[in-house]
Amino acid sequence: MSTTTLAIEVNGVSKSYGSIKALDKVSLCVERGELFGLIGPDGAGKTTLFKILVTLLNADEGTAHVDGLDVVKDYKQIRARVGYMPGKFSLYPDLTIEENMEFFATLFGVTVEQNYDMVAPIYKQIEPFKNRRAGRLSGGMKQKLALSCALIHRPSVLFLDEPTTGVDAVSRSEFWDMLYSLKQQGLSIMVSTPYMDEASRCDRIALCNSGKVLDIDSPEHMVEKFGSPLYAIKSSNMFGLLKDLRSFDYVANCYTAGEYHHLLAGNGFDARQLVSDLENRGHTNVELKGIVPDIEDVFIKLLSNED
């Protein structure tokens, strides 16, 4: 048994598929009991990193440890200890809910009864339908079954690859509540998502893009160290406003953000001057206010710095 306090440790891991660099010298670690988020768009390398950590794929270079065990040398032990929910639904559609559960329990040499307490909070929600085939379940129910199957052998580290993609905002929020209760039970969890608004549900996050990690920190800390004054602005002509704002030298960056555009102040920025410059260009109902950045603002700033 290892004595390390780390649930996951990744050191300089790279992986290419032909000429495409899926992971480029990625390093990160996840503490025991931590809920860690990999946040980034498609093509960030999230799935590749998961596959390396659950020993389904070998890295080209670098080392990785899960629960103190080496992903190459100790792959068999790792497989017994991790729970993995891939991005694609991968249970048996022809088996019922109950049969799927029993199948996965048997694979790991346990019984559903034995570890019922582990899965109960989630499994109870779908148990009334236990004789229904998995292929005929709704998306939300499939998701709960997949999570139950990933937990039935009482793993110490849980890997969830985009569990909330394509799921509506309410169901997504409920799923995060479930993860939070699993974390309370001491599980270490690595979860990936393309939805930046989910970052705040994690203890720490890695923002990733095109195989690289842009930053790792707690979501609160990332916002604190943003470092530039950020404003929200709107007028009666939002598309024209965007074009006009980009023509001002004292605006460092400006992008759409829903009801308002977000604006990063540059050298010589003056709020009153800005409003009057806009009114001179015919904008009406101009509204400007200072705001606290969110994770998307952080991500955009990091990406802009990359270029």
Added chain:
Amino acid sequence: MKTNDNKQQLIIQVQNLTKQFGAFTAVDHISFDVKRGEIFGFLGANGAGKTTAMRMLCGLSYPTSGSGSVAGFDVVKEGEKIKRHIGYMSQRFSLYDDLTVQENMELFGGIYGVKSSELRHRATSMLTRLDFLSEKDTLVGSLPLGWKQKLAFVVATIHRPEIVFLDEPTGGVDPITRRQFWEMIYEASSEGTTIFVTTHYMDEAEYCNRISMMVDGKIKALDTPGNLKKKYAAASMDEVFRTLARGAQRGD
């Protein structure tokens, strides 16, 4: 001729549109209008009936009952004509990976009956605007996802439809590309194209001029984002969505 004027203004108008599959009512008497040039957000929880409703609006499926028109054609009788006069971009990337950028544009433009001389002219001007002309001979399969999505939008509008339906167009795309995508939408809208869009990103709902929210097959709310936030005393569309979707009986 007030009614006629009204018709000119409305690119979608449906009354009591309903779709039943056996005993299941997927879409349950929905009635609403979309104005020309509007950016209209079509939201709802998984399983609320959005996809079924959208298929009827696009002429891909006929309603069980109800009436209405899209782009001037009858949703009950003229599905084929509707298809020819709208643009559609699905959430799943739908261009051909083993054709070049230019070839994809020519293929889809050709299907919609755009003449080849006109097509070449449009393709060049659209690619120039995107600063993408240098990639016209690149295979689409080798482009980054963000570019594919932008290109899919261009292809969906190559026949200059009056209205374009976008089904979760920005899923999985990075935040910068997502914003560039919305700028394309703004631009198309400012030129008079009507945009009908679904999304799971609640911040994107705020880009829309008006939003409808479907719950259990019915339209539960329809208004501007500002008015909806006021009505439900919510700080964001996310909160509005939660309030409205919480009572939902159906999952997907």
